[in-house]
Amino acid sequence: MATFQFRDKKIFYRDEGEGNPVILVHGFAEDGNVWNKQLKYLKENFRVIVPDLPGSGATEFVENVISIEDYADVLKALAEEVILKKENSSNNFCMIGHSMGGYITLAFAEKYPEVLNSFGLFHSSAYSDSDEKIAMRRKGIQFIRKNRTEPFVKTSVPNLFSEETKREKPQMIRELIEIAKSISPEALINYYKAMIDRPDRTSVLKSFRKPVLLIAGKLDTAVPLNLSLEQFSMPSISHVHILQHSGHMGMWEEKELSNTFLHNFLKDVKISEL
Numbered sequence: 001m002a003t004f005q006f007r008d009k010k011i012f013y014r015d016e017g018e019g020n021p022v023i024l025v026h027g028f029a030e031d032g033n034v035w036n037k038q039l040k041y042l043k044e045n046f047r048v049i050v051p052d053l054p055g056s057g058a059t060e061f062v063e064n065v066i067s068i069e070d071y072a073d074v075l076k077a078l079a080e081e082v083i084l085k086k087e088n089s090s091n092n093f094c095m096i097g098h099s100m101g102g103y104i105t106l107a108f109a110e111k112y113p114e115v116l117n118s119f120g121l122f123h124s125s126a127y128s129d130s131d132e133k134i135a136m137r138r139k140g141i142q143f144i145r146k147n148r149t150e151p152f153v154k155t156s157v158p159n160l161f162s163e164e165t166k167r168e169k170p171q172m173i174r175e176l177i178e179i180a181k182s183i184s185p186e187a188l189i190n191y192y193k194a195m196i197d198r199p200d201r202t203s204v205l206k207s208f209r210k211p212v213l214l215i216a217g218k219l220d221t222a223v224p225l226n227l228s229l230e231q232f233s234m235p236s237i238s239h240v241h242i243l244q245h246s247g248h249m250g251m252w253e254e255k256e257l258s259n260t261f262l263h264n265f266l267k268d269v270k271i272s273e274l
Contacts, residue, residue: 002219006074006079008064012058013051013078013122017043020093020117020270021083023075023248024050027099027123028191029060029180029203031057034098038251041259046266052077053104055187056192066190068198072107079115094269096213096262099222099248100191105203109208118269120213123248126231128200137192144185144192152188153180162219162247170251205234213237213239215258217246239265 003010014032016039024035033048042048052059053071065071075095081117083093088215092115097105102124129137144152165172205212212235216228217228225242232240241261246253 001219002082004061004268006054006077007061007062008055009060011051011054011060011188012079012081013049014039015047015082016048017045018268019046021047021049022094023079023097023267024048025095025097025101025104026053026056027097027101029156029183029188030098030176031059031179031183033057033179033250034176034249037255037261038262039088042263042266045263049078049082051075053101055190056183061184061187066194068107068194069101069111071104075104075108076112077114084115092117094118094120094266096122097124098122098251099124099252100195103195103198103201103203106204107198110201110204113208116210118211118213118265119208120215121231121267122215122221122258123217123223123250124212125225125227126200126205126234128198129196134196137196141189141192144188148185148233149183149188150181152185153183157215160222160248162217162253164219164245165247165249165253165268169253170187170250176249179229200274202234205231206236209236210239211235211239211265211269213241214259215241215243215250215261217243217248217250217253219246220246220248239268 001012026034031052039048051144054062054065072084095105097194158173243250243254
């Protein structure tokens with residue numbers, strides 16, 4: 001793993017492979033390890049950069065990073081460090097975010113569209129939170145404050161997987177709980193607050209004139225399929241896929257198919273640039 005400094009804190013990331021760069025952004029109660037299966041596959045043909053967001057994985061908690069836009073600025077600093085300053089850099093790259101990572105990707109695309117050649121939302125949404133979702137997140141904050149991280153993730157993580165996965169691959173749930181339980185309560189609460197406060201960014205989907213990847217899970221209860229379907233027609237150049245057996249963790253639940261979707265999208269983006 002490598003590091004760079006952001007507001008006097010160390011941000012950890014992995015940078016593997018060669019070719020057109022892609023930054024993979026993890027979601028809430030995760031770290032970069034959620035992308036391990038994609039990193040191993042994609043690095044054969046692309047340069048894959050996988051950060052741990054502040055407060056997750058090996059990255060230090062950054063107290064004054066408090067909004068989705070702040071997390072986008074962390075990724076801009078990462079891009080400046082590893083892509084944009086490099087000699088012979090094309091000065092553009094792809095960013096793909098899972099869940100909360102998709103919210104951050106949208107904020108990045110809104111603030112820094114000139115450095116992106118494409119972006120992707122993996123089980124994510126451009127809509128702001130509904131009143132029901134805000135209430136759920138606020139209850140989550142109260143639970144975390146009272147019970148800390150491990151009891152919270154033990155109750156919340158199973159809901160991210162389809163019933164089929166829970167029945168046939170329970171080890172996946174245990175693996176994600178192991179990742180999530182190392183995240184500090186303060187970081188989880190910051191993430192929740194940032195998600196509550198984020199605005200609707202459907203305008204970003206509609207205005208971005210380069211390729212957009214949208215991957216949804218048919219059995220996703222965190223980002224229901226009907227919301228994903230509404231977004232599919234918004235980008236001017238969209239690549240859309242529905243994972244038929246996945247909940248909210250398609251990169252694990254349907255690893256091979258997810259890898260194929262990601263590889264083909266990145267390959268198509270590369271060809272379109274030639």
